[in-house]
């Protein structure tokens with residue numbers, strides 16, 4: 244296992260277009276790092292440069308302390324798990340896993356020991372004599388990972404491994420990969436543009452936009468303390484609402500009435516002109532369902548509900564609002580950049596499923612104003628980000644994972660020795 248350090252990595256393809264534009268990223272030994280971003284942002288290119296399938300235009304790629312820019316893929320000892328798993332159909336599971344060892348002319352008894360150890364970890368021991376065609380998608384993926392394990396690869400690299408699967412299988416495989424990675428404690432870089440995968444799998448998530456890093460942080464930090472409109476809009480589903488606002492003293496004037504800011508946030512936006520206030524759907528509630536005691540930490544407003552969507556465990560309401568042209572244009576550009584559905588000038592609010600709010604009627608809503616963020620519409624910068632609180636969230640996530648890996652690998656050593664005895 245190894246750390247992966249990237250220093251100012253640039254990739255220019257033939258036409259001079261920088262697909263990756265100065266990426267510096269340190270991935271710790273044993274860490275699960277997600278690369279996420281809209282189509283064309285450079286995720287696959289970056290991954291292929293780590294493995295050695297793509298030349299690096301400039302910068303340093305350091306794996307396990309050694310600069311590998313000029314090393315061939317086979318000398319980097321990384322394992323790329325492809326989407327189609329690249330298994331040999333005519334070979335048994337056993338031989339598929341043993342394949343890299345056969346290539347390396349490993350003695351038979353050692354092959355046997357390593358394959359059986361890997362099969363134990365992967366719970367494939369019952370299927371060793373089968374052919375890949377007779378396995379489920381999840382089992383096939385495990386065989387591919389088994390191959391990486393017997394090679395004692397320094398890291399696993401995945402490029403959207405689940406994108407072709409149906410939703411149910413995708414969910415199962417996601418859990419499987421998470422469990423195995425934790426158990427093996429192997430450094431992992433995983434490319435996806437799936438929200439859920441990004442939020443649930445990674446210790447940290449690296450958000451890319453047009454070949455540049457926007458933010459590298461734990462899922463919680465990205466969600467709670469995004470650096471800019473791009474990250475705020477990309478992470479979260481349904482997405483954060485962005486409403487126009489102006490500021491007077493410590494009060495934001497929004498289409499849903501005044502929002503009182505605390506001292507820190509008020510100071511951060513003082514003297515600004517037109518702003519965008521970012522409010523996640525769950526900061527809203529049907530006002531009639533909020534205790535009096537809680538009401539004072541937020542603001543209450545009346546608005547006409549356009550559409551409601553009842554989903555059993557929760558309910559969404561769509562509330563249109565007015566916005567100046569400048570803001571409408573900005574939101575349209577942002578949705579294009581995010582490769583998402585058009586951000587319309589209507590807020591999506593998440594309310595309790597017991598709410599009796601009705602379509603086409605006025606209703607009273609409550610808004611928890613404590614977590615709203617304020618963005619500069621021009622630069623996209625989050626003016627009210629609390630960097631310290633954010634860093635704390637990521638630090639906690641990294642510590643939790645280190646503990647889990649220590650516990651899991653302790654368990655694994657135990658399994659192995661008992662298996663050998």
Ligand SMILES: Nc1ncnc2c1ncn2[C@@H]1O[C@H](COP(=O)(O)OP(=O)(O)OP(=O)(O)O)[C@@H](O)[C@H]1O
Pocket residue numbers: 256257258262280281282283284285286287288289436
């Ligand atoms: N061989 C190539 N020659 C020229 N340009 C390329 C080449 N491969 C990729 N690109 C360009 O580099 C940019 C990044 O591509 P990349 O495949 O890394 O994106 P991605 O983030 O993986 O996207 P997706 O989510 O669609 O897989 C894109 O604009 C793409 O068109």
Ligand SMILES: [Mg+2]
Pocket residue numbers: 286287288
């Ligand atoms: Mg790609």
